[in-house]
Amino acid sequence: MVNSSFSYLHENVSYCYQCSKCSAGCPVAEDMDLLPHQIIHSLAIGEDSEALKSHTIWICAGCYTCAVRCPNDINITSVMDDLRKKSITSNLACPKPEVLKFHQTFVKDIQRRGRVHELRLMGEYNLKLGKPFNNVELAPKMFLKGRLKILPPKAIKGFKTWSKKLWNPKN
Numbered sequence: 001m002v003n004s005s006f007s008y009l010h011e012n013v014s015y016c017y018q019c020s021k022c023s024a025g026c027p028v029a030e031d032m033d034l035l036p037h038q039i040i041h042s043l044a045i046g047e048d049s050e051a052l053k054s055h056t057i058w059i060c061a062g063c064y065t066c067a068v069r070c071p072n073d074i075n076i077t078s079v080m081d082d083l084r085k086k087s088i089t090s091n092l093a094c095p096k097p098e099v100l101k102f103h104q105t106f107v108k109d110i111q112r113r114g115r116v117h118e119l120r121l122m123g124e125y126n127l128k129l130g131k132p133f134n135n136v137e138l139a140p141k142m143f144l145k146g147r148l149k150i151l152p153p154k155a156i157k158g159f160k161t162w163s164k165k166l167w168n169p170k171n
């Protein structure tokens with residue numbers, strides 16, 4: 001049983017009047033078990049656990065299309081972020097473990113310098129999956145297009161100080 005009283009980054013889901021504009025514009029809606037407007041509805045009526053156990057929160061690509069389309073300015077993308085966080089901190093079983101592994105690898109990498117080092121990200125993700133050669137056939141094309149760099153990018157200026165405040169707010 002999941003405690004249903006948590007905030008969604010100040011998003012007031014009760015403003016939703018179920019117009020479905022968010023779902024109509026979502027590029028990955030057809031792979032979701034609950035559509036974005038259904039997620040918001042679950043939260044609005046206090047059925048948080050429905051949203052938390054859905055595949056949808058792990059399928060969401062974070063593209064912000066829904067948030068831009070919402071006539072009530074509900075930031076549905078942030079709601080999805082918060083639901084993922086809550087799912088992890090509540091130790092709920094993730095229905096898409098490979099997505100969770102990617103999410104964890106991505107966050108770990110971005111915490112290093114504020115920018116992603118794609119080569120390391122892909123390597124670490126593949127190791128987590130136990131498939132070291134997963135998608136390796138894409139690497140030559142990505143190198144040629146300059147999308148895969150051997151050396152990591154420079155850290156964002158002031159990133160260490162800024163990230164300490166963000167991830168350790170007591171400091």
Ligand code: SF4
Binds near residue numbers: 040073
């Ligand atoms: S677009 Fe906004 S108001 Fe419409 S269903 Fe989605 S969240 Fe609700």
Ligand code: SF4
Binds near residue numbers: 025029064
């Ligand atoms: S942010 Fe997520 S839910 Fe919203 S439109 Fe993009 S993929 Fe769909």
